[in-house]
Amino acid sequence: MTLVERAATFLESKLSRRSFINRSAFAGSAVAVGAGLDLVLRPGTAYGQICTCGDGNCGCGSTCCSGFSEFCCSINGGYNYCPAGSVLGGWWKADNSSYCGGPRYYMDCHASCQCDTGCGNGWGFCDTGCDGTGCGCGPAGCDSFVTGCFQFRYGQCNQQIACVGRILCRVVACIPPWQVDPTCTTTLAVDNATAEQNEPCWTPAPPAPPPPPCNSALTNCQVVGIAPSVDAQGYAVVTAFGRLLAFGDFRFGGDESSSALDQPIVGVAESAAGGY
Numbered sequence: 473m474t475l476v477e478r479a480a481t482f483l484e485s486k487l488s489r490r491s492f493i494n495r496s497a498f499a500g501s502a503v504a505v506g507a508g509l510d511l512v513l514r515p516g517t518a519y520g521q522i523c524t525c526g527d528g529n530c531g532c533g534s535t536c537c538s539g540f541s542e543f544c545c546s547i548n549g550g551y552n553y554c555p556a557g558s559v560l561g562g563w564w565k566a567d568n569s570s571y572c573g574g575p576r577y578y579m580d581c582h583a584s585c586q587c588d589t590g591c592g593n594g595w596g597f598c599d600t601g602c603d604g605t606g607c608g609c610g611p612a613g614c615d616s617f618v619t620g621c622f623q624f625r626y627g628q629c630n631q632q633i634a635c636v637g638r639i640l641c642r643v644v645a646c647i648p649p650w651q652v653d654p655t656c657t658t659t660l661a662v663d664n665a666t667a668e669q670n671e672p673c674w675t676p677a678p679p680a681p682p683p684p685p686c687n688s689a690l691t692n693c694q695v696v697g698i699a700p701s702v703d704a705q706g707y708a709v710v711t712a713f714g715r716l717l718a719f720g721d722f723r724f725g726g727d728e729s730s731s732a733l734d735q736p737i738v739g740v741a742e743s744a745a746g747g748y
Contacts, residue, residue: 526607526621530614540666542610542617544581544641545673552673554581557604558640559633562626563649563656566667572646576667579649579656580626583637591635597623603637617669629656690717697740712736 525537545552554560561582569576583603585591590599600607603620610616622639629649649656686693694712699722701707706720714728714737728737 524621525614526609526616526618527614530609534614535612536609536614536616536618538617540617540642540669541580541622541639542619542641543671543673544643546610546612546616546671547619547641550673552645553643554579555640557584558582559584559636560629560643560649560653560656561633561636561639562628562661564626564661564663564666566664567662568664569667571668571670575646577645577647577649578663578666579629579643579645579652580624580639581641581643582625583620583640585635585637588635596625596627596635598635598637600638605638605640607638626661628659628661629653631655631657691715694736696737699740708740710737710740712738 524539525532525534527536530536543552544554548555558581561580563577563579566576566578568574583605585598585602586604587602588598589602590597600623605620607621608619610619619640620638624639625636630653632655643652645652648658650658691709691711692713695709696712697710699708699710701720701722703721706718706722708719708722708724709717710727711717711729714731714733716724716727716729718724
């Protein structure tokens with residue numbers, strides 16, 4: 473068994489399948505630079521040499537260096553679907569997830585290529601300068617997974633797109649990917665190590681469809697309720713961020729749109745005193 477094979481065998485025993493695939497190319501690079509024997513004899517150092525992080529200031533034991541991509545909802549306004557300008561490239565399953573009471577599905581969203589430099593000859597990724605993204609940690613820094621770092625594709629979705637960019641994030645659902653995107657096949661990939669990974673913004677429901685373009689500067693398309701005036705000759709519109717827009721004879725008493733709200737407004741109702 474070669475030096476690289478022995479190093480790879482050790483690393484595979486320590487890392488999940490997906491994490492190992494993301495890092496395997498780095499093992500060869502670490503050995504090739506001439507420190508191979510030393511790295512194999514001191515596996516902690518070897519791990520440090522192949523650890524790849526979205527931020528070089530993060531330690532190899534941090535979430536940002538764990539070899540997994542960030543959840544889309546954390547970088548996409550809370551929405552559990554692929555960001556604009558990206559495409560679903562493949563998926564895997566984790567069994568026995570407590571969040572789904574069984575199988576849980578993860579779908580990688582890849583940046584779209586803006587040019588085809590680097591594509592072809594069996595290589596399915598455009599050069600990093602062509603995919604319009606950059607490698608980094610998610611919103612929580614070293615405590616987030618990475619975004620825009622990995623050129624890796626499971627490949628069961630959108631197979632008509634031969635060349636994609638790096639993985640931006642992953643969509644998570646308790647339903648199979650082919651029910652989310654009909655281009656996805658049923659070809660199975662499994663990584664049970666991801667079953668309990670989580671972000672507070674994701675939900676077990678199917679990924680929500682993208683909201684329609686918003687052309688309202690006043691409401692930002694965040695209306696949560698409409699209230700009539702006392703004599704029904706007017707009404708008011710209330711938004712999630714506290715703005716109240718009065719129409720007709722509705723008596724305007726101010727709003728909270730300039731305040732920093734602890735939680736978004738979720739509705740409007742008449743009070744016992746006749747106000748809202």
